[in-house]
Amino acid sequence: MEQKLRVKRYDPENPGAAGYQDYTVEVTDTTTVLDALLTIREDMDGTLSMRCSCRASICGSCAMRVDGQAKLVCKTRISSVAPNGETVTIDPVGNMPVIKDLVVEFKPFWDKMRAVTPYLQPEGDVPKAEYFASDEDMVHLVGVVNCIQCGACVSDCTVLEVDDSFLGPAALAKAYRFVKDPRDGHQKDRLEDLNKPSGVWDCTRCMQCVEVCPKDVDPMGRIMVMRDMAMETGFNNTSGSRHTESFAKSVKKNGRLDEMKLAVDSMGKFNIPALLDSAPVGLRAMRKGKFPWKGHKSSEPDKVKQVFEKIEGK
Numbered sequence: 001m002e003q004k005l006r007v008k009r010y011d012p013e014n015p016g017a018a019g020y021q022d023y024t025v026e027v028t029d030t031t032t033v034l035d036a037l038l039t040i041r042e043d044m045d046g047t048l049s050m051r052c053s054c055r056a057s058i059c060g061s062c063a064m065r066v067d068g069q070a071k072l073v074c075k076t077r078i079s080s081v082a083p084n085g086e087t088v089t090i091d092p093v094g095n096m097p098v099i100k101d102l103v104v105e106f107k108p109f110w111d112k113m114r115a116v117t118p119y120l121q122p123e124g125d126v127p128k129a130e131y132f133a134s135d136e137d138m139v140h141l142v143g144v145v146n147c148i149q150c151g152a153c154v155s156d157c158t159v160l161e162v163d164d165s166f167l168g169p170a171a172l173a174k175a176y177r178f179v180k181d182p183r184d185g186h187q188k189d190r191l192e193d194l195n196k197p198s199g200v201w202d203c204t205r206c207m208q209c210v211e212v213c214p215k216d217v218d219p220m221g222r223i224m225v226m227r228d229m230a231m232e233t234g235f236n237n238t239s240g241s242r243h244t245e246s247f248a249k250s251v252k253k254n255g256r257l258d259e260m261k262l263a264v265d266s267m268g269k270f271n272i273p274a275l276l277d278s279a280p281v282g283l284r285a286m287r288k289g290k291f292p293w294k295g296h297k298s299s300e301p302d303k304v305k306q307v308f309e310k311i312e313g314k
Contacts, residue, residue, distance in 0.1 A: 001085070003027040003078055005036055007048065008091040010098050020089070021045075033073035033081070033090065034062055037102075049101040057214060060150030064102055065091040070152035070212040093155035095164070109151055112167050116175035116194070123185025131183040144177045144222060146215045153209035153219050165198045169209035169219030172200060176222035179229065188233055195230045201240025252308045255301035 002024050010018045023044060025036045034052055041048045052062040057075045064073050066081055067089050082088050096104040122131065153169040160166055167175075172194070179190050194200050200223050209219040231241050250256075 001027055003031075003036065003082065003085065004087045005040070006087055006089045007037070007040070007102070008089075009048075009101055010092075012100060022087075027078050029077070029079050031078050033064075033066055033071070033076045033078060033088065036078060036088075037073065037090070049099075049103050051103055058148060060148035063093050063150040063152045063155065065093060065155065070094070070155040072150060072152070072214045075214065093151050095154055095157060095160040095168075096151065104151075106151065108164070109149075109154055109168075109170065112171040113149070113174055115167065116171050116178075117186075117190070118174050118178065120178060120181060120184050121186040122183060133182050137180075137182045141177055141180060144173050144217055147173055147217045148215060150214065152212045152214060153217075156208040156212050158206045158208060159202055159204055163198075163202065166202045167194075167198055169203070169223070172203070172226070173217050173219040173222045176226055179226060187229075191226065191230045191233050192235060194226055195235040195238055195240075200226045200230065201238060201243075248308075252305060253301075255299075255304040 003026075005023050005025065006020045007023060008018075009021050023040045025039045025044075027036060034055065037048070037050055038052070041050070050062070050064070052074065053059040054061070055074045057072055060072070062073045063070055065071070066073065066076055068091075070093055073090075078088065090102065092098050092102045092104045096106060096108055099105050120131075147170065149170060151170065153173075154160060157166070157169055160168055175190060175194055178184050179187055179194075184190075203220060203223045205220060205224075207220060210221070213219065227240065227244070231244070235241065236245075
């Protein structure tokens, strides 16, 4: 069966010629996207550049965007993305500079990984023997340890598309691995650093990192846990923590969210510069008729309160 692929091409020596190139290859029901790309490179166009290695979903080298979503192409069958023979479009992963064709520069990825201090920092003197951890503690960390650092989550992170200073889901998942390790003696220091701008509070919970992760690491879930841990540790004087508390109080009281109070509480009542910065957003909301002048309450606030009481164990 013939299958058409549209592959993004980019040559740094001729950047003006960047675009898509079409190829037609013979495939079967078991042909992967990587198989098809290798056929193109080996038999049709030796100038095509890409990364691949293990072909077993272990090394993470072959992450690419397939029809707009990051995937490991070694485990993605053509038949799963184009069941009816549709053209398959292949791009390099997003949010990282392209070097050539489907090859990207991973330096920003590794810089952010290093920024979270990705190694154990035991308290006190260097141990004379190995540290032991309970089976329960380590089983809990298996999910995040399974990360193969392929960059798929970084590729499709919607925050990184607009703010490249954000640490990103991969680095924050790595941070969680050490924050939750009982052998590490610097949990509070780690949480303090992660509580700063570009850390755990910058995630918008879009779920993209969860959706594209090939190893079910659940980066967003790890970020949410670290937010709770930061607040429980006492790091509450941030816009993120105030946003969380205001959101919960508002919904519990009214049954619905009070957007006006949420914005003021999040930034701080006396944080005049931040409030002024948000004024254009408010003006645009007014023009669109979305500014809640009178506020609003749920028609059944008691039911909402019951949910809170159940969660809070009252």
